[in-house]
Amino acid sequence: MKKIGFACKYVDSTKTGFENVKELNMGATTVAWLGRQSKQVAEKKLWEIAMQNLTATSNLIRKVGTLDEHLRMVRIGSDVIPMYTHDLYRSFWQEPSRIKIIEQNLSKIGQYAKDSNIRLSFHPGQFVCIASDRDDVITRSLEELEYHADMARFMGFGQSKLDFKINVHVSGRRGIAGFDAAWQRMSPELRNCLTLENDEYQQGLDELLALKDKVGIVLDIHHHFIKTGEYIKASDPRIQGVLESWQGVRPTFHYSQSKSELIPRTGMTTMETLLESTSKSKLRAHSDFYTNKDINRWALTHLEWGNMMAESKAKNLASFELFDQFKEEFM
DNA sequence: AAGCGTCAAGGCATG
DNA sequence: CATGCCTTGACGCTT
Numbered sequence A: 001m002k003k004i005g006f007a008c009k010y011v012d013s014t015k016t017g018f019e020n021v022k023e024l025n026m027g028a029t030t031v032a033w034l035g036r037q038s039k040q041v042a043e044k045k046l047w048e049i050a051m052q053n054l055t056a057t058s059n060l061i062r063k064v065g066t067l068d069e070h071l072r073m074v075r076i077g078s079d080v081i082p083m084y085t086h087d088l089y090r091s092f093w094q095e096p097s098r099i100k101i102i103e104q105n106l107s108k109i110g111q112y113a114k115d116s117n118i119r120l121s122f123h124p125g126q127f128v129c130i131a132s133d134r135d136d137v138i139t140r141s142l143e144e145l146e147y148h149a150d151m152a153r154f155m156g157f158g159q160s161k162l163d164f165k166i167n168v169h170v171s172g173r174r175g176i177a178g179f180d181a182a183w184q185r186m187s188p189e190l191r192n193c194l195t196l197e198n199d200e201y202q203q204g205l206d207e208l209l210a211l212k213d214k215v216g217i218v219l220d221i222h223h224h225f226i227k228t229g230e231y232i233k234a235s236d237p238r239i240q241g242v243l244e245s246w247q248g249v250r251p252t253f254h255y256s257q258s259k260s261e262l263i264p265r266t267g268m269t270t271m272e273t274l275l276e277s278t279s280k281s282k283l284r285a286h287s288d289f290y291t292n293k294d295i296n297r298w299a300l301t302h303l304e305w306g307n308m309m310a311e312s313k314a315k316n317l318a319s320f321e322l323f324d325q326f327k328e329e330f331m
Numbered sequence B: 001a002a003g004c005g006t007c008a009a010g011g012c013a014t015g
Numbered sequence C: 001c002a003t004g005c006c007t008t009g010a011c012g013c014t015t
Helices: A031-035 A039-065 A090-094 A096-115 A135-154 A175-183 A188-193 A205-211 A221-228 A238-245 A280-284 A293-304 A315-330
Strands: A004-007 A011-013 A018-020 A073-076 A119-122 A165-168 A194-197 A216-220 A252-255 A307-310
Touching (some): A135 A165, A135 A188, A216 A221, A216 A238
Parallel strands (some): A004 A073, A194 A216
Antiparallel strands (some): A011 A018
16 A cells, blocks of 8 residues: 655644644653652643643544545654653653553554554654764663654554664764664664664665665655755665565655755756755755655655655645645556 | 743754 | 754743
């Protein structure tokens, strides 16, 4: 089943743009704010946010379950259980009675996703740097990854290769070798779920392919364009390596577009031409919507071999538009 | 309601 | 050296 997914948030269109649908989106707090409260108030707040987030996640998954089956793919935000790995609040969250309630909620969400053929994923934040040259950063990065693996396990995933995706960049000066060392310290569930995504500057597709026997490779076709200037083709031989890395599971690839004011409304402009009027770093930023339909047409050809995670500011609204174009031109 | 300062955490490129 | 960019701008406080 060819799928087009969206990330973390569900929005509605308004006259000025779009805004979050309250009951489908998570809340948050900060360590600083919690630190200004009494212990009781801080813990009450943490618990309330977690429960609100579990409800919001459940609502979001059920909403996705009502969509066309081609649109049943969504990334869950990382802040379901806030401060789960933070030194000050770790023991609060490790309390078995609390874990039990979290697990009960998440297992229902996971079961619903399985029954509804919804593909789920996480994308831990930029502070996860498993190839850092600082050992403490590696340790905290692994803790953060294991948090995501816990949540996946509570949902009933992590039991077979890539039944759930936890996607990160290699990130850090130790590079591929650093990743190999960190791999030795990961739980079986995390290893089952972990995918690595090519980035714009350091670890590109060619570098990641060296790891294809360990982890699923998530090809971000926009990052690949930023790094190499190439609109990679679905027929490119390296796609075979990506497919192998997923070991029989249908892969996910990522698609985003540069901000619409930086690229032409139509046509596939070369990197060389784009750089006459802008810079690579500006081209990295994501657009609200996918306005250039010629670039979209190229991106949609990749659905031949994988599912598309649409990364854009307009979230579900943008992925719905891509699906409309897909139906018009490919179905 | 709207504006503003703040927020746990890294790494990189650019200017 | 400061800023912008990435999983995502939202929360909390003040006016």
